[in-house]
Amino acid sequence: MERIDKLLCSTGRWSRREVKELVRQGRVFSDGRAVQRPEEKADPGTVCLTVDGQPVDCSTYVYVMLHKPAGLLSATEDSRQPTVLELLPPELRRRGLFPVGRLDKDTTGLLLLTDNGDLAHRLLSPKKHVDKVYLARVEGRVDAGDVDALAAGMVLADGLCCLPAGLEPLRDGSECRVTLREGKYHQVKRMLAARGKPVVSLHRLQMGPLALDEDLKPGEWRYLSNLERAELLGAGQLQ
Secondary structure, X not given: OEEHHHHHHHOXXXXXXXXXXXXXXXXXXXXXXXXXXXXXXXXXXXXXEEEOOEEEOOOOOOEEEEEEOOOOEOOOOOOOOOEHHHHOOHHHHOOOOEEOOOOOOOOEEEEEEEOOHHHHHHHHOHHHOOOEEEXXXXXXXXXXXXXXXXXXXXXXXXXXXXXXXXXXXXXOOOEEEEEEOOOOOOHHHHHHHHOOOOEEEEEEEEEOOEEOOOOOOOOOXXXXXXXXXXXXXXXXXXX
């Protein structure tokens, strides 16, 4: 059980003083009953809290799907360049969300943002076998030799060892679907460049069971559904 004022403050939308005033004005309800005192307690896993008739999500962790546009850093802050966190409203930025894995500045597509560090670690660990799927457009044409090379695992010229990866040529071979179970620095670009097929554009489609919502335009975001959240926790073996 948690204090209601603490639950509301944890969303980042209100300060403790503001919550106290909301309660005094009779604007906070817990399971349909007006909250009389800010220090009243509730179960964050089951309670239905509303403010001004609008439900408030007081979950322990927040999970956000973002369609990352090109030109933004996958970082929480940077003194010189804009980051993906700047696409979120202030209350979410105050929650301490961070990107699960990094997409290069010019790479677009699915980016998961959360404040659940344990889940993030598990989703990124090669030992958990959580696939990351990318759509790449390349110079030249990928072929059967490239498919075999990635499937066997590659050792790049600088000594980087890459686990076996999936490569599926699309259209005339100028596009391909790449599936990784790890996420080393510039890995897709470096593997394809090593095969003489430099990447022109890169777009992440999926992370484990979580696929990019086609209705999200670049720069848009939404909370994960209950089903998506459950599937993602299952992939991270946290259920």
